[in-house]
Amino acid sequence: MNSFKTIEWQNNKVLMIDQRKLPGKEVYIECTTFEEIAECIRDLVIRGAPAIGIASAMGMALGAMSISDDCSYEDFTKRMKTISEHLALTRPTAVNLFWAIDRMNRLISECRDREVKEIKNLLKTEAINIQKEDLITCIRIGENGAELIKDNSVVLTHCNAGGLATAGHGTALGVIRSAFLQGKNISVISSETRPVLQGARLTTWELERDGIPVRLITDSMAGHLMSRGMVDSVLVGADRVASNGDIANKIGTYSLSILAKHHNIPFYVAAPTSTIDGKCLSGEKIIIEQRNPEEVTHMDGKQISAQVNAINPAFDITPADNIECLITEVGLFKKPYEKSLSGIIKKNQ
Amino acid sequence: MNSFKTIEWQNNKVLMIDQRKLPGKEVYIECTTFEEIAECIRDLVIRGAPAIGIASAMGMALGAMSISDDCSYEDFTKRMKTISEHLALTRPTAVNLFWAIDRMNRLISECRDREVKEIKNLLKTEAINIQKEDLITCIRIGENGAELIKDNSVVLTHCNAGGLATAGHGTALGVIRSAFLQGKNISVISSETRPVLQGARLTTWELERDGIPVRLITDSMAGHLMSRGMVDSVLVGADRVASNGDIANKIGTYSLSILAKHHNIPFYVAAPTSTIDGKCLSGEKIIIEQRNPEEVTHMDGKQISAQVNAINPAFDITPADNIECLITEVGLFKKPYEKSLSGIIKKNQ
Numbered sequence: 001m002n003s004f005k006t007i008e009w010q011n012n013k014v015l016m017i018d019q020r021k022l023p024g025k026e027v028y029i030e031c032t033t034f035e036e037i038a039e040c041i042r043d044l045v046i047r048g049a050p051a052i053g054i055a056s057a058m059g060m061a062l063g064a065m066s067i068s069d070d071c072s073y074e075d076f077t078k079r080m081k082t083i084s085e086h087l088a089l090t091r092p093t094a095v096n097l098f099w100a101i102d103r104m105n106r107l108i109s110e111c112r113d114r115e116v117k118e119i120k121n122l123l124k125t126e127a128i129n130i131q132k133e134d135l136i137t138c139i140r141i142g143e144n145g146a147e148l149i150k151d152n153s154v155v156l157t158h159c160n161a162g163g164l165a166t167a168g169h170g171t172a173l174g175v176i177r178s179a180f181l182q183g184k185n186i187s188v189i190s191s192e193t194r195p196v197l198q199g200a201r202l203t204t205w206e207l208e209r210d211g212i213p214v215r216l217i218t219d220s221m222a223g224h225l226m227s228r229g230m231v232d233s234v235l236v237g238a239d240r241v242a243s244n245g246d247i248a249n250k251i252g253t254y255s256l257s258i259l260a261k262h263h264n265i266p267f268y269v270a271a272p273t274s275t276i277d278g279k280c281l282s283g284e285k286i287i288i289e290q291r292n293p294e295e296v297t298h299m300d301g302k303q304i305s306a307q308v309n310a311i312n313p314a315f316d317i318t319p320a321d322n323i324e325c326l327i328t329e330v331g332l333f334k335k336p337y338e339k340s341l342s343g344i345i346k347k348n349q
Numbered sequence: 350m351n352s353f354k355t356i357e358w359q360n361n362k363v364l365m366i367d368q369r370k371l372p373g374k375e376v377y378i379e380c381t382t383f384e385e386i387a388e389c390i391r392d393l394v395i396r397g398a399p400a401i402g403i404a405s406a407m408g409m410a411l412g413a414m415s416i417s418d419d420c421s422y423e424d425f426t427k428r429m430k431t432i433s434e435h436l437a438l439t440r441p442t443a444v445n446l447f448w449a450i451d452r453m454n455r456l457i458s459e460c461r462d463r464e465v466k467e468i469k470n471l472l473k474t475e476a477i478n479i480q481k482e483d484l485i486t487c488i489r490i491g492e493n494g495a496e497l498i499k500d501n502s503v504v505l506t507h508c509n510a511g512g513l514a515t516a517g518h519g520t521a522l523g524v525i526r527s528a529f530l531q532g533k534n535i536s537v538i539s540s541e542t543r544p545v546l547q548g549a550r551l552t553t554w555e556l557e558r559d560g561i562p563v564r565l566i567t568d569s570m571a572g573h574l575m576s577r578g579m580v581d582s583v584l585v586g587a588d589r590v591a592s593n594g595d596i597a598n599k600i601g602t603y604s605l606s607i608l609a610k611h612h613n614i615p616f617y618v619a620a621p622t623s624t625i626d627g628k629c630l631s632g633e634k635i636i637i638e639q640r641n642p643e644e645v646t647h648m649d650g651k652q653i654s655a656q657v658n659a660i661n662p663a664f665d666i667t668p669a670d671n672i673e674c675l676i677t678e679v680g681l682f683k684k685p686y687e688k689s690l691s692g693i694i695k696k697n698q
Contacts, residue, residue, distance in 0.1 A: 194567035220601025224665035252569025316573035
């Protein structure tokens with residue numbers, strides 16, 4: 001699906017492309033322990049809600065591999081609990097991390113009567129399945145969302161909700177890819193997405209490789225371009241969707257939703273149903289990760305500002321009311337989201 | 350007024366601090382010709398509407414110095430016309446550039462009966478006076494605006510409308526400095542202002558030197574902080590004010606004005622009356638400078654994105670309706686601006 005591998009299970013090792021080094025260098029990191037996977041998630045070697053889910057599941061499988069076959073089921077579950085907790089502590093906002101860990105633990109609890117050796121293999125298969133399913137999910141999201149993207153239109157996207165944020169194809173970029181593959185004449189405006197520049201570094205890299213026309217802007221330019229009629233729709237991913245339709249996504253998404261509303265430009269969110277957190281009633285309940293201020297005051301290790309403090313929330317909350325449509329693998333959802341999402345939330349429980 | 354010199358006339362040379370190198374290095378550049386001054390304006394060695402005005406006036410004076418005393422008044426005016434045109438071509442948006450050049454040329458036209466040698470000295474004095482007047486103007490802007498800044502409040506500012514953008518004290522930062530000197534407990538949030546990072550590099554540097562509390566954010570964080578009640582007012586400068594009150598200012602200002610309006614946060618603009626362009630009826634008439642896309646795709650000479658195009662408008666237009674109050678050296682102006690500004694516009698003609 002991609003001309004690159006975001007993450008891959010290869011004979012009991014996990015390979016991932018180091019997203020911190022793109023687009024300059026295409027380097028792959030090899031993880032052999034769950035601790036290394038956790039470090040890669042924390043340090044943004046791999047990022048994007050679905051990709052973080054896949055990585056944590058593979059981390060669980062790597063952790064299981066390190067446990068002796070002779071270990072009792074009780075000791076195995078105890079050990080896996082520690083491993084789950086270690087992986088869960090990496091990043092607080094993307095719900096897919098917890099979704100994947102829960103899914104792996106559910107499998108363990110269903111295997112009470114099996115041998116540990118067997119459970120370890122089942123966990124490995126489950127992690128690989130989570131990745132396979134995510135690719136299929138992204139393709140469905142793309143097909144479901146493509147109808148919303150008009151021919152001869154300009155789509156603004158923020159951060160990177162692409163193949164690098166998933167098993168491939170992407171969520172927001174999956175919709176763009178599918179529309180493009182349908183022969184629609186579309187072009188993309190990618191906001192650079194400070195401080196980590198996922199838009200500048202990753203989204204332009206992915207789209208340029210696929211031959212999809214893309215232009216880069218700084219985050220501050222979006223409103224001006226909207227006021228000049230240069231943006232037809234805004235399309236982003238999500239790190240968590242509350243049951244009322246509020247979403248958490250990369251910092252700057254909220255501002256884009258207000259600006260889109262002001263200019264009567266449709267604002268779409270593309271995400272797998274695994275990103276919907278039924279236990280979370282509204283956006284205020286979502287914990288927003290505060291990252292190191294040096295991400296703002298420094299660039300490439302070099303200080304860009306005076307010796308001052310910085311504020312660095314990694315995400316913000318976009319209220320459901322600003323979201324025209326939520327694009328998932330099972331279809332499009334509209335307001336009121338409490339009602340439209342209730343079926344999936346029941347199913348997910 | 351400042352602990353640094355933005356620009357200074359020193360025995361027939363012009364010294365300016367190289368703002369491209371701040372805050373890392375405090376380097377001064379010496380100009381001996383009007384061509385060097387033009388280059389410094391174009392390359393952002395000096396920036397900020399009032400500072401550009403001062404620099405262009407000093408460029409005119411340097412140009413005059415290079416003309417022989419024996420030259421006829423007619424040849425002198427011809428030569429000065431060429432010099433004016435060269436300086437006027439540096440940057441299109443800030444009106445202060447044209448205002449200062451016009452003022453210098455008006456002086457020349459009033460000196461028909463004087464000797465060229467005498468006119469050259471008068472032009473030098475006029476340029477230095479424009480700088481002196483700008484400092485006084487900024488102090489008045491500060492005093493007039495300070496009443497709008499509440500005690501124990503947080504002010505968000507964009508780009509750099511400080512001492513570095515003027516002869517000293519600043520316009521927006523002049524208001525903040527004056528409020529701070531009045532003993533008000535205020536703190537500043539500075540948006541970094543991509544692509545050239547005037548907020549991160551210059552505003553934090555100025556405020557930190559003055560001991561005014563300042564925190565840095567990326568441009569995309571402003572809306573989120575407003576939604577969390579962390580911003581009490583927004584205060585920016587302007588590069589041009591149309592007679593209907595629309596303003597041109599650094600790219601990103603328009604978005605901030607929409608976000609402030611959405612969150613019922615007052616949005617203030619501080620500018621000298623020399624920034625009011627009576628000939629310009631509305632914002633649509635203002636030419637927006639499009640700068641080199643490499644300012645967006647590269648940082649410190651290093652490419653940050655894939656090989657893609659970028660859009661790089663240096664300014665945007667904020668409609669008068671979003672502006673709570675225009676702070677000038679002669680007082681505060683409110684809507685409707687066509688009416689409130691008409692007196693000054695007549696006076697400026």
